[in-house]
Amino acid sequence: MRRAVSNWFDPVSYRIEKGVSYLGPDRKEQMDVYLPQYPGNETFPCIIVVHGGGWAAGRRSGLKDLQIAVNLVACGYVVMIIDCAVARHSVERWNHDLLIPGWPNNLYDCKTAVRFAKKQAEAYHIDPERIGIIGGASGGHLALFAAFTANHRGLLGEGLYAEYSSSIQCAVNLYGIPDVLTWGSKSFSGVPLAPASQDPAWRAAAKLEATRHKSKDVPPMFIVHGEQDEEIQFRLSDEFVNQLKELNTVSQYAVEGARQRLPSRAAPAIDLRPLIIRFLDAYLK
Secondary structure, three states: EEEEOOOOOOOEEEEEEEEEEOOOOOOOOOEEEEEEEEOOOOOOEEEEEEOOOOOOOOOOOOHHHHHHHHHHHHOEEEEEEEEEEEEEEEOOOOOOOOOOOOOOOHHOOOOOHHHHHHOOHHHOEEEEEEEEEEEEHHHHHHHHHHOOOOOOHHOOOOOOOOOOOOOOEEEEEOOOOOOOHOOOHHHOOOOOOOHHOOOOHHHHHHEEEHHOHHHHHHOOEEEEEOOOOOOOOOOHHHHHHHHHOOOOOEEEEEEEEOOOOOOHOOOOOOHHHHHHHHHHHHOOO
16 A cells, blocks of 8 residues: 655655564454655664553554554654554454453563564664654553563563564653552553552553663653643653653653643644654654
């Protein structure tokens, strides 16, 4: 499928490879790959896009994720929108039988996507040393944890494409939750499908503490959060960013007066897309 984009970015033609399997023959989750069309053998940075859905539902076909992909491919990025494991089936009866529990497979899937991008670098004209990840809401949470625990031995899953690293160069978190334990919602507690208090891996994924990580292990991050977000407290991101500032480069932009709204739908105060693209370009180009 070939299309053209013409907006406030430079016009660019691109094609889409839909329904690409990346998790092995026993998994039905797939990805769509957006490929900029330029002459020659130029390589491009790659962005993994993780869908939201409260860890319980959602697929790669969401409008917000599609808009993110179109904007990024227009700026010269290869984009992979991925399905990942969910805790319950969606209205399309996705994952209906819960053969694949949501947690921790959703985190494993994000890292597998990174390694798949590196494995397919030549086929997709990807520079394997220039890979980032972006997600909104629960997808932002997974993007954060994929970045923080890239090569954590206990959080790699089945190890597909194990010859490649899960490391990335930067991450963008759109309203994701860095501290689920403090947040206190019951929605995450059902995702691991295991008693939270007895599952060390769950607790590791429920609360990110930047100060426990070495600076070399934390890639640069761009954090977006609405100051009036009633679902996810703004202070959680604020405290997290303060920890990150002690270790590495981080950009925070709080949308004044905004609730949970992704930049693909242009926040009321300012269009965040140029800021996010500038951040990605700084670390991936």
